[in-house]
Amino acid sequence: MNDMTPIKTTPKDWETDQEVRWCPGCGDYAILKAVQRTMPEIGGTPENTVFVSGIGCSSRFPYYMETYGFHTIHGRAPAVATGVKLANPDLDVWVISGDGDALSIGGNHTMHMLRRNLDCQFLLFNNEIYGLTKGQYSPTSREGTRSPSTPFGSVDHPTKPCAFALGAGARFVARAIDVSKQLVDVLKSAHAHKGTAFVEIFQNCIVYNADVFAGFTEKANRDHQLWLENGKPMLFAGDTKGIALDVASLSLKVVDVVDGNWEAAGVLVHDVTNRTVAHMLVEMPFGEFPMALGVLYDDPRPTFDSAVFEQNAAVTKGKLPNLQKLISTGQTWTVDA
Amino acid sequence: MATAARIDAPDNASPLQSSEAVVVRFAGDSGDGMQLTGGQFTLSSALAGNDFATFPDFPAEIRAPLGTLFGVSAFQINFGSTEIETAGDAPDVLVAMNPAALKTNVKDLKPGGLIIADSGEFTARNLAKAEYDANPLEDDSLGKWQLIQFNISQLTLDAVKPFGLGNKEALRCKNMWTLGLSLWMFDRDRQPIIDWLKDKFAKNPVLADANIAALNAGHAYGETAEIGQPGMVAIPQRHVSAAPVEPGLYRTITGADAVAYGLVAGCQLADVKMFFGGYPITPASSILHALSRLKEYGVMTFQAEDEIAAIASAIGASYAGQLGVTSSSGPGIALKTEAIGLAVMTELPLVIVNSQRGGPSTGLPTKTEQSDLYQAVYGRNGDTPLPVIAARSPSDAFDCAIEAVRIATQFMTPVILLTDGYIANAAEPWKVPDMSTYQPFPVTFLDHVPEGGFKPYGRDNKLARPWVKPGTPGLRHRIGGIEKQVDTGHINYSPENHQAMTDLRKNKVDGVADHIPYQDVCLGTTSGKLAIVGWGSTFGPIHQAVRRARAKGMDVSHIHLRHIWPMPKNLGELLKSYDTVIVPEMNTGQLKTVLRDQYLVDAKPLNKVSGQPFRIAEIEAAIEEALG
Numbered sequence: 001m002n003d004m005t006p007i008k009t010t011p012k013d014w015e016t017d018q019e020v021r022w023c024p025g026c027g028d029y030a031i032l033k034a035v036q037r038t039m040p041e042i043g044g045t046p047e048n049t050v051f052v053s054g055i056g057c058s059s060r061f062p063y064y065m066e067t068y069g070f071h072t073i074h075g076r077a078p079a080v081a082t083g084v085k086l087a088n089p090d091l092d093v094w095v096i097s098g099d100g101d102a103l104s105i106g107g108n109h110t111m112h113m114l115r116r117n118l119d120c121q122f123l124l125f126n127n128e129i130y131g132l133t134k135g136q137y138s139p140t141s142r143e144g145t146r147s148p149s150t151p152f153g154s155v156d157h158p159t160k161p162c163a164f165a166l167g168a169g170a171r172f173v174a175r176a177i178d179v180s181k182q183l184v185d186v187l188k189s190a191h192a193h194k195g196t197a198f199v200e201i202f203q204n205c206i207v208y209n210a211d212v213f214a215g216f217t218e219k220a221n222r223d224h225q226l227w228l229e230n231g232k233p234m235l236f237a238g239d240t241k242g243i244a245l246d247v248a249s250l251s252l253k254v255v256d257v258v259d260g261n262w263e264a265a266g267v268l269v270h271d272v273t274n275r276t277v278a279h280m281l282v283e284m285p286f287g288e289f290p291m292a293l294g295v296l297y298d299d300p301r302p303t304f305d306s307a308v309f310e311q312n313a314a315v316t317k318g319k320l321p322n323l324q325k326l327i328s329t330g331q332t333w334t335v336d337a
Numbered sequence: 338m339a340t341a342a343r344i345d346a347p348d349n350a351s352p353l354q355s356s357e358a359v360v361v362r363f364a365g366d367s368g369d370g371m372q373l374t375g376g377q378f379t380l381s382s383a384l385a386g387n388d389f390a391t392f393p394d395f396p397a398e399i400r401a402p403l404g405t406l407f408g409v410s411a412f413q414i415n416f417g418s419t420e421i422e423t424a425g426d427a428p429d430v431l432v433a434m435n436p437a438a439l440k441t442n443v444k445d446l447k448p449g450g451l452i453i454a455d456s457g458e459f460t461a462r463n464l465a466k467a468e469y470d471a472n473p474l475e476d477d478s479l480g481k482w483q484l485i486q487f488n489i490s491q492l493t494l495d496a497v498k499p500f501g502l503g504n505k506e507a508l509r510c511k512n513m514w515t516l517g518l519s520l521w522m523f524d525r526d527r528q529p530i531i532d533w534l535k536d537k538f539a540k541n542p543v544l545a546d547a548n549i550a551a552l553n554a555g556h557a558y559g560e561t562a563e564i565g566q567p568g569m570v571a572i573p574q575r576h577v578s579a580a581p582v583e584p585g586l587y588r589t590i591t592g593a594d595a596v597a598y599g600l601v602a603g604c605q606l607a608d609v610k611m612f613f614g615g616y617p618i619t620p621a622s623s624i625l626h627a628l629s630r631l632k633e634y635g636v637m638t639f640q641a642e643d644e645i646a647a648i649a650s651a652i653g654a655s656y657a658g659q660l661g662v663t664s665s666s667g668p669g670i671a672l673k674t675e676a677i678g679l680a681v682m683t684e685l686p687l688v689i690v691n692s693q694r695g696g697p698s699t700g701l702p703t704k705t706e707q708s709d710l711y712q713a714v715y716g717r718n719g720d721t722p723l724p725v726i727a728a729r730s731p732s733d734a735f736d737c738a739i740e741a742v743r744i745a746t747q748f749m750t751p752v753i754l755l756t757d758g759y760i761a762n763a764a765e766p767w768k769v770p771d772m773s774t775y776q777p778f779p780v781t782f783l784d785h786v787p788e789g790g791f792k793p794y795g796r797d798n799k800l801a802r803p804w805v806k807p808g809t810p811g812l813r814h815r816i817g818g819i820e821k822q823v824d825t826g827h828i829n830y831s832p833e834n835h836q837a838m839t840d841l842r843k844n845k846v847d848g849v850a851d852h853i854p855y856q857d858v859c860l861g862t863t864s865g866k867l868a869i870v871g872w873g874s875t876f877g878p879i880h881q882a883v884r885r886a887r888a889k890g891m892d893v894s895h896i897h898l899r900h901i902w903p904m905p906k907n908l909g910e911l912l913k914s915y916d917t918v919i920v921p922e923m924n925t926g927q928l929k930t931v932l933r934d935q936y937l938v939d940a941k942p943l944n945k946v947s948g949q950p951f952r953i954a955e956i957e958a959a960i961e962e963a964l965g
Binding site: 016018046047048050052055062063065066067068069070071072073076078079080081082083084085086087088090091108109111112308312315316319320321323324326327328329330331332333334335336337 | 383384649818
């Protein structure tokens, strides 16, 4: 039905004529630009691309992409996207969500989409706050977050999006920063992965939660970023430090690397298919450890949609629909004239 | 039953004679297989050419503790040689497999009716569980009925002894022994049941043989008792002749299957694939089960993680160019409400089936009620109109499902189809329709930029917006739940635009009334002293009650609505042509309120919310009271 021949596009081709209505300086602008830069590089076709979002600042995203788009209801984007993909598996489906949308009201759908492994990209814009409703704390807000609904500080424990995703069975987990130059590469890897590709993007809400990620995003704090690359040692802080395994406690530790000799320091080499290490990387407490960024885990397995279509093809093989026959079977009898 | 194919008895026909129709209720423990017994007895009634209607009534608990009052499962069938439209008011025969079944059901039995009891189960322990102080089989507490008791348990054990089953397994053949006896009582052929048992237990021939032996033994017991063996009580035998019906191919159908087949038929007529998103809920799950087996008909089924995901995925599929369908019961529909609003706002076709059950909240999951009419017509935030259709019987659900698909796809709107627990589970004969007689209503997907440019929220003459499949070049657009600008579909919060869009949505749904039939009077005259106005599964009892009253010379007519919203254009005038309008409903008066609101008619309520269908007599009494 759809002509899937890749066409050459430019980022400009992916921009709509709609006025972008995020606050000036919002991290969403950078993410939008990165996605629009990614699309030509992956050979995307605008009419075969669908952006599906829920509710929240991030969920305005589809209006700004010159593709098909569906701005749905709070938390339900994964479920709508599942229907879109099952109805037409040729479509390239992107789900756009936020920390409240994906992990609070829509946590159930996020979990089940990841578990099923629907083939799509799932971008979670994490700003650790409810922006569109004017600043209440969110399920990713740190303990003690003061907000209109928690004037004395929040007391509940936050969830870690990537840990949630892995726990739910995600086969691709990545992290990036809204303004980081690596975001396009992370998105390209996410798109290349068959299955639900879960990408947490640290997004700076300059109005309600400004600089909450400054501890590793500020220029002065870049040493706290650990950018992971498959097959490369886990080095950071200008390659002066690395991540190694503490065998006695079966946990990760930070080691100093002297004269670039990371092997001697026992620094681990990143293997994107190692699920055990991925669990450790997403759980590293920031401060004591750097923030693990890039593709943390990527180990595809058959997708939900492919399994559905394979089974449907197998069970319908050689069966021709005959409605008249169908309604004429069962407990039947004939009344003669 | 209610197939149009049935040859209607003349309007002045005398009330049903008991000889023409018999009501039998099988009651036992939920583990006794009463639903199966009833189902097979239904098949035998169909094969004998009787008209019939059934009413399965079972507990919400899957395996309630043995022998308890709340664990009783019952199946009632009304079969006859004349038109049957309800499962019958009071049973003529009650088969009680244990004390609890007797206790919970005997009060419904007609005076002089026949009780067949398994005395083997009337042990001290079971009597205590049923809260009997003394054994009712041994005192005169059942005096106003005819009682036949024998040890069915022991007779079954004797019959299946040669097959070497364990005691528990052997006793599970009790229901087939009972069925055998029932077949004898009503002069029925055993062979179809034997064939069915062989097929059911194809993988375990010993079980098949044991069950067949129990069936034969029950049948033989009736025969031997008749010729007066010592120690055996003669059992009355009755023959109920075939009912006069139009020639043709018939089958039994439940409402759930009829909805499933109707949806498939509707999608074929619309030339569109179906996506069904569902979540298990009683009594709606059977629709999901039925459709899951029909993949070769272009049906995709998806068991979602919850009710919300079920409808949200269906909306996603509709957006992508298939017909999204979801189905549930009241509590699940409540969860879907926000998403229904999204479908209204984005003007996507969608069919939502509600198999109503007793409410509110979890309510009475396995009992029937019609109390979701307000929910269907009004139950959403904002001004959110959508068409609502209600099926009157299991077989009618087929045509109603087709109608729901037609309206959804032609008007680009969600449509709610109401059935209920009774319709979903009950079986009735259905004259298999000839699909070539149905008029197709193919959908058109917009696949090019029309003259004057593409307007995602432009309108056709029915005020429907274009349906565009993502993947279509040149027609990229974005939709969502925020108010849409007229024509362009861009976000727009302006006062005049919101007024215009609200009006458009209302006018579009109101306009459906131009494309549905005028309301007919299904029995009686188009004006007069009294109209009984119903909707949904009250059809049977209303129809029979009106028939009986008319036979007595009363001026009463029956009007039954299929289109609940919008209503047929002539309905207001029609209702005003009667002196009195009575609306019987299994709720506290919901259609009554809507009719009053729409037409300022003094519609009077007749309500019942016991989880049980109306009895014919209850409606007859209301007619007699109204006509003094």
